[in-house]
Every structure is written in structure tokens, then in C-alpha cells.
Amino acid sequence: HVQLQESGPGLVKPSETLSLTCSVSGGSINNYYWTWIRQSPGKGLEWIGYVYSSGSTTYHPSFKSRVAISVDTSKNQVSLRLSSVTAADTAVYFCARQLGISVWLDSWGQGTLVSVSS
Amino acid sequence: QSVLTQPPSASGTPGQRVTISCSGSTSNIGTNSVFWYQLLPGTAPKLLIFRSDERPSGVPDRFSGSRSGTSASLAISGLRSEDEADYYCAAWDDNMTGPVFGGGTKLTVL
Numbered sequence: 001h002v003q004l005q006e007s008g009p010g011l012v013k014p015s016e017t018l019s020l021t022c023s024v025s026g027g028s029i030n031n032y033y034w035t036w037i038r039q040s041p042g043k044g045l046e047w048i049g050y051v052y053s054s055g056s057t058t059y060h061p062s063f064k065s066r067v068a069i070s071v072d073t074s075k076n077q078v079s080l081r082l083s084s085v086t087a088a089d090t091a092v093y094f095c096a097r098q099l100g101i102s103v104w105l106d107s108w109g110q111g112t113l114v115s116v117s118s
Numbered sequence: 119q120s121v122l123t124q125p126p127s128a129s130g131t132p133g134q135r136v137t138i139s140c141s142g143s144t145s146n147i148g149t150n151s152v153f154w155y156q157l158l159p160g161t162a163p164k165l166l167i168f169r170s171d172e173r174p175s176g177v178p179d180r181f182s183g184s185r186s187g188t189s190a191s192l193a194i195s196g197l198r199s200e201d202e203a204d205y206y207c208a209a210w211d212d213n214m215t216g217p218v219f220g221g222g223t224k225l226t227v228l
Contacts, residue, residue, distance in 0.1 A: 045206055045219040
């Protein structure tokens, strides 16, 4: 039973870069897609992007200019970097395992709250 | 503004049946399967329905999904207090070539 755990700073300053790590245990990162989704306060879920274990990525058009998602298969980790953050990026960030190119997200982390404030 | 439209809230009493709707367009629900997720504060979101009407193992058969045209719905029968949560629909969008979600429905068990 695969388990995912997000980690990273809970507070980021405006204009800086948000960096999060998703640690995967109980299973391999290989041959799967891994996605990042966020939930802003009082709002719905928003897809950010996904990465395949080979490293190929697909991003939401709204984030494309400032997002980078990567995998480290040796550490069984997936990373998210979001640059030039503003208060609008304050959200709970989730990582999830994605089955194929679909919305089939069969395992999720609990999420981590990131606040953007000076 | 979410791409998929859900009612912001729903409610029912224990034992009742409630239905949550999800409306989209031809580029998402009209063409692709719908998935439903349950979110409880502080816990990992849970997949309830995949491929519009299938349940993962471990999900009670009180939960059922359906899709017709550009709309979908999640039905919960025999409502229980532990069903009080936020529910989200999701589908692949061919225009965006990525997932889109509904705004979520907060279910209250009265």
C-alpha cells in the first residue's frame, strides 16, 4: 500500500520560490505518473501539473511559466517548485499518484499548507 | 471559477439518500470518465468513484456514480454521520490536456 507525504516550508515570502517534496513509501515511483494539486482557502481543487517517472512533465497552462516538477527515483521523491509566489499561492498542496494520463488518482498525501506572506 | 460546476452544499439526515451533481462540457465530462473524491480535513483525499460508475475496493456500495451527456452525479444512500465531508468531481479536459475539478460540495449530515 503506497503512502505519500508532502513536506516543505509552511511559510514563503512573496516573490520567492515555493519548494515541496513528496516522499513515496511502500511502492516504487517507477512507471507511474505523479501529480501536484492544490486547494486554496475556500476554493476547490486545482491541478498544477504531473510528471512521469522518466521525468517528462505536463503543466497547467496557468502555471507553466513558473512551475517545475521533477522526480528523484533514487530517493523515491517527487518535487514541486513554484517561483514568484504571491498571496494567491497560499494553499494546501497535495501530491498524488496518477494512473495513466487521466484523473485517476488512487493514492494521495495528506497535504501541506503553504502560506505566502512577508 | 472551477471548470466543472457543483452545488456548494448538500445535506441529509441519517439513512437518507443524497445526490451531488457535476456539470461540465463536451471537452471533459462529455468525452471522458468522471472521478469522485472525498476530502476530510487533515486526511488524505480518497478516491470514491472511477470511470464514472466504478468503486475501488473498500468503498461501500452506498456510494454510486453515473454520467450522462455532459453531467455526472454521485449518490450516497443510507447516509451516515461519517459521510460528512467535501466531495469533488473531476474529469480529463481535452482542451487543456489536463485534469479539471469541480468547486466541491460540502455535505452535512443533519
